[in-house]
Amino acid sequence: MGRRGDTVGDVISDIGKIHGIPIPKGIFSRIFKEEKPENAFVYILNLIKDAKSKGKIPVLIIDELQTIGDLKVNENLIYKVFNFFIHLTKESHL
Structure with missing residues (x-):
């Protein structure tokens, strides 16, 4: 099965919350597999x-x-999130 098929399978089999994040477990693991x-x-x-x-x-x-306000991953995660939003709007125009 292709990547999209694998994702659908993950969604169906692993629906739930991981660390308070409403995302299927298999997809969460795939996103963070390289830490x-x-x-x-x-x-x-x-x-x-x-x-x-x-x-x-x-x-x-x-x-x-607000739940990630004080969370640090090399630096405050909130700054990374806002920089991502800036990238989406001002650089990628998405």
Whole structure:
């Protein structure tokens, strides 16, 4: 089965929450398999680009940002998240 088929299988079999994040366990593991948080941003960026290439309008719903306010991964995670949003809007124009 292709990558998309594997993802659908993960969603069906692993629906739930991991560390308070509502994401299927298999997909969460795939995103963080190299222990680099930037992979999550690349993954989201690729999903958005894929949706746009199919003529869809991607909508990113942002909720509960206060939960990562003090979380540090080499630096404050909140700064990385906001830099990602800036990249989406000002650089990638997505």
